[in-house]
Amino acid sequence: MELLLDTVNLDTIKKYADVISLAGVTSNPSIVKKERPIDFYKHMREVRQIIGKERTLHVQVVGQTAEAMLADAHMILEELDDQVYIKVPTDMTGLAVIKQLKKEGIHVTATAIYSEFQGYLAIAAGVDYLAPYYNRMINMNIDSDLVIKHLANQIQREQSTTKILAASFHTVQQINASLVMGAQAVTLGPDLLETALNSPAISAAVAGFKADWESLYGANATLASLSVK
Numbered sequence: 001m002e003l004l005l006d007t008v009n010l011d012t013i014k015k016y017a018d019v020i021s022l023a024g025v026t027s028n029p030s031i032v033k034k035e036r037p038i039d040f041y042k043h044m045r046e047v048r049q050i051i052g053k054e055r056t057l058h059v060q061v062v063g064q065t066a067e068a069m070l071a072d073a074h075m076i077l078e079e080l081d082d083q084v085y086i087k088v089p090t091d092m093t094g095l096a097v098i099k100q101l102k103k104e105g106i107h108v109t110a111t112a113i114y115s116e117f118q119g120y121l122a123i124a125a126g127v128d129y130l131a132p133y134y135n136r137m138i139n140m141n142i143d144s145d146l147v148i149k150h151l152a153n154q155i156q157r158e159q160s161t162t163k164i165l166a167a168s169f170h171t172v173q174q175i176n177a178s179l180v181m182g183a184q185a186v187t188l189g190p191d192l193l194e195t196a197l198n199s200p201a202i203s204a205a206v207a208g209f210k211a212d213w214e215s216l217y218g219a220n221a222t223l224a225s226l227s228v229k
């Protein structure tokens with residue numbers, strides 16, 4: 001499983017890079033808007049510096065024509081580095097761009113996926129990752145689990161190297177479900193990590209262990225402090 005963060009907040013990335021087995025960082029224009037960086041490329045270079053080259057960095061094009069998207073992609077690679085995954089919306093224009101980028105040997109993440117068919121086209125185009133939007137599909141009354149399952153089946157049938165990078169999560173249960181359905185990677189907002197790991201049940205368990213331990217050995221005693229050597 002690959003676990004990515006769907007944020008470009010530098011402090012958040014720094015914090016979680018030390019906590020979880022972080023596989024990379026994903027962004028899109030809405031995620032960038034939350035940080036409002038004055039200098040976009042400088043900010044993204046800082047993200048890369050934090051995560052290093054061994055983790056994946058996914059940056060989305062914003063152009064509205066194939067030419068503009070290709071120009072965006074080339075500029076991203078020039079300003080950042082040639083290992084960046086170029087995120088391209090999987091529509092008619094985007095597919096033409098994906099085809100060209102793959103011809104140039106560039107890493108591509110096909111994004112804004114709401115249907116199996118979009119995913120099948122992206123797999124056929126040889127993208128590295130495809131990003132189905134789990135919660136947005138649910139809001140459209142689309143069975144996200146089934147879409148991800150069908151995409152995973154297609155990848156297997158085609159013996160493709162494309163990975164499913166499921167995105168757009170609003171609950172931890174959605175993340176679990178997408179992994180069960182066959183997603184190889186998930187990208188999540190830091191709020192979901194907080195929710196998952198700061199639950200009252202976990203805190204209550206930790207408090208209970210602390211109380212039992214302290215009733216035996218006194219307050220502040222740790223295993224390290226009990227050593228007699």
Ligand SMILES: O=C[C@H](O)COP(=O)(O)O
Nearest residue numbers: 006027028136167168169
């Ligand atoms: O890049 C895609 C995002 O993960 C979409 O997430 P969202 O539906 O919460 O905006």
